[in-house]
Amino acid sequence: MKITAYRVHDVRFPTAAAGDGSDAINRGDYSAAYVALSTDEGVTGAGFTFTNGRGNEIACAAIEALMHHVVGRSLEEFFGEPVTFWRSLTADVQLRWLGPEKGVIHMAAGAIVNAVWDLRAKAEGKPMWRLLAEMPSEELVRNIDFHHITDALTPEEALSLLEERRAGYAERLTVLERDGFPSYTTSVGWLGYPDEQVRALTQEAYAKGWRAMKMKVGGPIEDDVRRARLIREVIGDDALLMMDANQVWDVPEAIENMARLAEFRPYWIEEPTHADDVLGHAAIARAVSPVRVATGEVAANRVIFKQLLQANAIGVCQVDACRVGGVNEVLSIILLAAKFGVPICPHAGGVGLCEYVQHLSIFDYLRVGTSLEGRMVEYVDHLHEHFEDPITVVGGRYQLPVRPGYSVTLKPESIADYSFPDGPVWARN
């Protein structure tokens, strides 16, 4: 099957005005730099990287700059030598300077890689989680670029781990088919919401079955304390309360503020400081234990995750589906986390991230992590209606996707309506 053509779409949803998604440092229009692949067999593939509005055109330009590595080539060629394919996108001798393996150029590579995997899953008639979960261990390992991580995980170790953990696969699949995959909700505590809205949303989420909620912190500490108290009152002693500072604190400040917030028994503190600060996260982790440090949504690549794990800096690994270089790099991060015994709770929200990461967590449980303990997929109830195959969440649990592919194909009318700057939603603004 040969990739014959593509289109890149700059799709933006006007979320900034509502205060949805507002946190200590971001306030955006949830957007997708979206690539649609066409093939000579009529199958189409879709992938995107998420952005926060302005700058989505830069991510689109980066996708365009990489497409000469893809058009005219075949799926068989890519999956015959997957690391060669992956490096064609992530180690282009000229484009890599723009990263390397970080920021816009790496996100663009991830969008394309995910679109190619979506093509394959659709060609095989399987949802992504099943494509990965039914893949021989050798093939999974062959899809990983171990460059720069062999000091923490070798191909041989990865293969052994995958083989050892095959036992119980059928039982785990039965559990998921029956119960779905656990989630937590971030829809209750954005900084842009007034207290009464936070209380109402928390009550509503609790009533719908969620027993894990995440609030944003990182504003004035007294506000954070007040909101934490409010949420803890609503959810009681047993539910989990997670906190997310979105990188706003310096290291000493994070330690100090978490001492104040400890009384509300947070399960984790997410992004307590700058995302690149491995040593800082490690210092915070030592200080706030037993509260876990969580990070990942803007961790640029497997080398950052490797170090966070080597330094015992994180107790929760929040890999994002399209910040790193797509499925291939996510596989390396899932295996690294397993080796270090750290659970995967992927970053989601935005637009389409829930659709993406459900597949990753399901695969992780079936083949790598093999436990649901401490595993949750983030859930935010925004913008699912724009996807052909949206998530289904019942009683706070993700139901197994059944349609072939990676679930991130946007409806044609959503692409048309929300295209920036010429779609009707934007043109009339």
Next chain:
Amino acid sequence: MKITAYRVHDVRFPTAAAGDGSDAINRGDYSAAYVALSTDEGVTGAGFTFTNGRGNEIACAAIEALMHHVVGRSLEEFFGEPVTFWRSLTADVQLRWLGPEKGVIHMAAGAIVNAVWDLRAKAEGKPMWRLLAEMPSEELVRNIDFHHITDALTPEEALSLLEERRAGYAERLTVLERDGFPSYTTSVGWLGYPDEQVRALTQEAYAKGWRAMKMKVGGPIEDDVRRARLIREVIGDDALLMMDANQVWDVPEAIENMARLAEFRPYWIEEPTHADDVLGHAAIARAVSPVRVATGEVAANRVIFKQLLQANAIGVCQVDACRVGGVNEVLSIILLAAKFGVPICPHAGGVGLCEYVQHLSIFDYLRVGTSLEGRMVEYVDHLHEHFEDPITVVGGRYQLPVRPGYSVTLKPESIADYSFPDGPVWARN
């Protein structure tokens, strides 16, 4: 003085074909994503970020995306609240998602920040080094964003350090006026050159006065050994030989290969592994001592440098003028390095990087580092003819720039000839 207009130019020089600049992972057409600022007082400013060819258009798009923070505002406003200005570019609530503080969007911010500083230096009639070197310590500190580095350096510490090191300023300036600033040359050992060319270039550089030379390594180790022997034979026992692996090795591989290359007594090993791998650099530094580990040309921001210093991972700090967020962030890195006692040897080469970094090293010597020991500016003899105020190197030493500004203004005819894709150099290809 108000910034009234700007133009962004995609300028590329066709260097890939010649093998200039080829190393273990890069082979590019040296390029500048270049921004020219106009003001209501007729003064013009120039800044750029360097790229490796393809993708320069992405960096240009990123500059465009940030310019709404600059046009219509005044120099007095920017330098009245410099951190506010700097964060307007590096912490835009939507664009920061594309980094944060890394990759294309941060490089674009650096280009703009440098152009604003160039404006100011030209307005004051001073070369950049002199503008910085004559600045009160309080003002230098006020230009630094200490966010996320206070665990390693506080504003108070930075101020004390600057004040303590004022003594001897006049003597140091006399030294530079008399002798110039030391450099080393990277023009001898690109991987794209055959042995005979390496030998001839090494002999020529030695004859011109250089006593420090850098070779590229990271190809087959036997080739690296052969070329190291060849260069060491030409330069004798006393000259310095530096090696640069351009990130190609895994951590264990770096340690193993450096054991092979130790017999040629390298002064430093540059970029031995992935640029994000702080812990990896630290492990290599422990293993290869007394050979120093050097890195910085693709270190994304001050938080990466902070960690490299905290972890004793580097013995040489190779900050780049336009990879990080321009002058303001470079100041923080120079001060961090001084606190940890690590010399600054900035990354240069490419196009225009020598023009930029000479100012930084001169300022560092005059106000921060205060020693020439182990300090060298990289020198590569490419493409200087395109600048209005090119570097002058005599006997292997940079001569003090005298014209106002940051020395990176391209000649109008070079911009016209090398504009991509429509300039005559590219249109005829």
